[in-house]
Amino acid sequence: MTVGYGHGPVLDRVSLRVNRGEFVALVGPNGSGKSTLLRVLLGLLTPESGDVTLLGEHPGRLSNPGRLGYVPQRARFASDLPATVTEVVATGRLARHGWWRRPRDEDREAVTHAINAVDLGEFKDRRVGELSGGQQQRVMIAKALSSDPELLVLDEPVAGVDAESQRQFRDSVVHLIEQHNGAVLLVSHELGAVADDLDRVVVLKQRVVFDGTPAELRSRGVSLGVHAEDLPLWLEGLD
Amino acid sequence: MLPLPWPFDRDYMQYALLAGLVVGACAPLVGGFLVQRRMSLLGDGIGHVAFAGVAAGLLLNIWPVWTALAAAVIAALGIEWLRARGQTSGDLALALFFYGGIAAGAVIASRASAVGKPANVLPFLFGSILTVTPGDAIAVCVIGIAIVATVLIAGQAMLAVVMDEESARVAGLPVDALSAALAVLTAVTVVAAMRVVGLLLVAALLVLPIATARLLAKSFRGTLIFGSAVGVIAVVLGLAAARLWGLAPGGSIVLVAVLAFAVISAVRPMRTPPPSAHDH
Ligand SMILES: Nc1ncnc2c1ncn2[C@@H]1O[C@H](COP(=O)(O)OP(=O)(O)O)[C@@H](O)[C@H]1O
Numbered sequence: 001m002t003v004g005y006g007h008g009p010v011l012d013r014v015s016l017r018v019n020r021g022e023f024v025a026l027v028g029p030n031g032s033g034k035s036t037l038l039r040v041l042l043g044l045l046t047p048e049s050g051d052v053t054l055l056g057e058h059p060g061r062l063s064n065p066g067r068l069g070y071v072p073q074r075a076r077f078a079s080d081l082p083a084t085v086t087e088v089v090a091t092g093r094l095a096r097h098g099w100w101r102r103p104r105d106e107d108r109e110a111v112t113h114a115i116n117a118v119d120l121g122e123f124k125d126r127r128v129g130e131l132s133g134g135q136q137q138r139v140m141i142a143k144a145l146s147s148d149p150e151l152l153v154l155d156e157p158v159a160g161v162d163a164e165s166q167r168q169f170r171d172s173v174v175h176l177i178e179q180h181n182g183a184v185l186l187v188s189h190e191l192g193a194v195a196d197d198l199d200r201v202v203v204l205k206q207r208v209v210f211d212g213t214p215a216e217l218r219s220r221g222v223s224l225g226v227h228a229e230d231l232p233l234w235l236e237g238l239d
Numbered sequence: 240m241l242p243l244p245w246p247f248d249r250d251y252m253q254y255a256l257l258a259g260l261v262v263g264a265c266a267p268l269v270g271g272f273l274v275q276r277r278m279s280l281l282g283d284g285i286g287h288v289a290f291a292g293v294a295a296g297l298l299l300n301i302w303p304v305w306t307a308l309a310a311a312v313i314a315a316l317g318i319e320w321l322r323a324r325g326q327t328s329g330d331l332a333l334a335l336f337f338y339g340g341i342a343a344g345a346v347i348a349s350r351a352s353a354v355g356k357p358a359n360v361l362p363f364l365f366g367s368i369l370t371v372t373p374g375d376a377i378a379v380c381v382i383g384i385a386i387v388a389t390v391l392i393a394g395q396a397m398l399a400v401v402m403d404e405e406s407a408r409v410a411g412l413p414v415d416a417l418s419a420a421l422a423v424l425t426a427v428t429v430v431a432a433m434r435v436v437g438l439l440l441v442a443a444l445l446v447l448p449i450a451t452a453r454l455l456a457k458s459f460r461g462t463l464i465f466g467s468a469v470g471v472i473a474v475v476l477g478l479a480a481a482r483l484w485g486l487a488p489g490g491s492i493v494l495v496a497v498l499a500f501a502v503i504s505a506v507r508p509m510r511t512p513p514p515s516a517h518d519h
């Protein structure tokens with residue numbers, strides 16, 4: 001696909017495929033078009049040319065939107081938002097049971113399950129604004145997980161969050177992949193916590209400049225886990 | 240007539256009480272979503288345009304409630320359209336309607352006077368709850384039922400939309416329709432509240448009880464319920480004070496709401512600030 005905002009292409013003939021059960025990281029320098037790629041995939045933006053298929057359907061017109069989970073970039077709650085963790089996560093479940101329908105027992109169970117999956121059980125009745133940044137990010141992930149997605153798309157979900165939340169994040173994503181055979185497309189520069197779990201790394205800079213396994217990336221001298229600074233430095237040097 | 244105690248022993252006080260209770264309970268239900276969307280002043284903007292509608296009704300010899308309703312709904316959808324297109328920021332869109340509305344109202348009202356029609360706009364600006372007729376009370380009740388039904392059915396989806404429009408869209412929610420529904424609900428609330436507190440004060444009933452509720456409630460549901468309760472209390476106390484001391488009822492009701500906010504924010508325990516470790 002080729003995508004732009006009217007001032008030349010932001011993504012130039014990019015081709016990418018994510019398979020069921022696969023854990024793919026999408027990396028690239030700032031402004032390389034990662035969020036734009038996600039926006040196209042999610043049906044929020046139409047490409048100038050090219051085709052996009054999401055779970056076998058047209059993006060933005062899923063017959064069951066619950067099959068898709070999305071954690072947007074910079075998702076933060078206003079500190080004065082008077083809503084509990086459970087209330088916020090339950091809005092994610094609307095994608096599965098239909099917004100006009102009352103939640104049923106299975107829906108409430110799914111919400112509880114998602115909250116426990118990110119280890120926020122003891123905070124479920126707390127106001128989201130009172131939680132730390134890392135915990136709020138986990139609320140967003142639980143919200144996306146609550147609809148039992150087959151594909152989870154995350155835009156820099158762990159940027160700047162603490163190690164505990166990173167580890168938690170890794171566990172919940174791996175759980176989704178292993179127990180529910182879901183696929184994960186993760187945009188992040190901090191891949192240390194998930195380095196051993198990734199199936200593929202895709203490097204984007206207007207085009208796909210690398211698409212391969214973490215091992216192949218390592219053979220180019222870029223390791224994800226050990227030297228956390230390797231990846232950002234390498235990305236900056238890309239031309 | 241119901242055997243209610245003083246000050247609600249008279250017919251006119253009972254109709255006032257009925258209309259006031261419905262508006263006091265329902266306006267915060269809408270306001271909760273507006274505050275979350277940072278559109279607290281939407282009710283005010285719509286109210287100003289509804290004023291132009293009232294003036295047009297007086298000029299054209301149409302019941303001003305109809306023309307106010309038409310103007311309010313058009314304004315609500317117009318503001319929402321400008322906001323959703325993202326070309327104009329929400330508060331600029333509001334300013335446009337604020338001043339356009341009040342200016343048009345002033346011009347139309349002056350035209351009505353010029354052609355010899357009585358253009359007494361004061362009851363619409365400051366409320367006229369003591370002259371509520373049974374017909375008015377029924378109309379207010381119908382609006383109240385519509386608000387409660389919409390919030391019961393679509394409240395969770397509207398919460399999703401006001402929290403994060405993009406994720407709501409990805410989740411397949413009809414974001415545009417829900418936003419339009421919220422705008423129209425605001426418009427009908429404004430028209431219902433016009434009789435109770437007047438167009439200049441309608442936004443107070445939408446927003447002030449919610450501001451108070453947000454200090455105490457920890458859930459969104461709780462905020463709406465608590466906001467409704469504050470709205471109801473403000474109406475009862477405000478009306479009683481108006482009867483007791485011969486005050487303007489609209490102003491009295493809103494002052495009680497202001498007082499409730501002041502008292503609660505003074506006495507509530509300080510919330511601990513959120514821990515900010517590792518938040519850059
Ligand atoms: N809504 C928009 N309108 C115009 N240009 C945009 C918009 N969003 C992003 N861009 C531009 O597209 C490019 C890619 O942005 P983005 O996809 O957000 O990159 P990344 O997520 O990789 O940092 C940038 O040059 C940015 O300025």
Ligand SMILES: [Mg+2]
Pocket residue numbers: 034035036073155
């Ligand atoms: Mg981005």
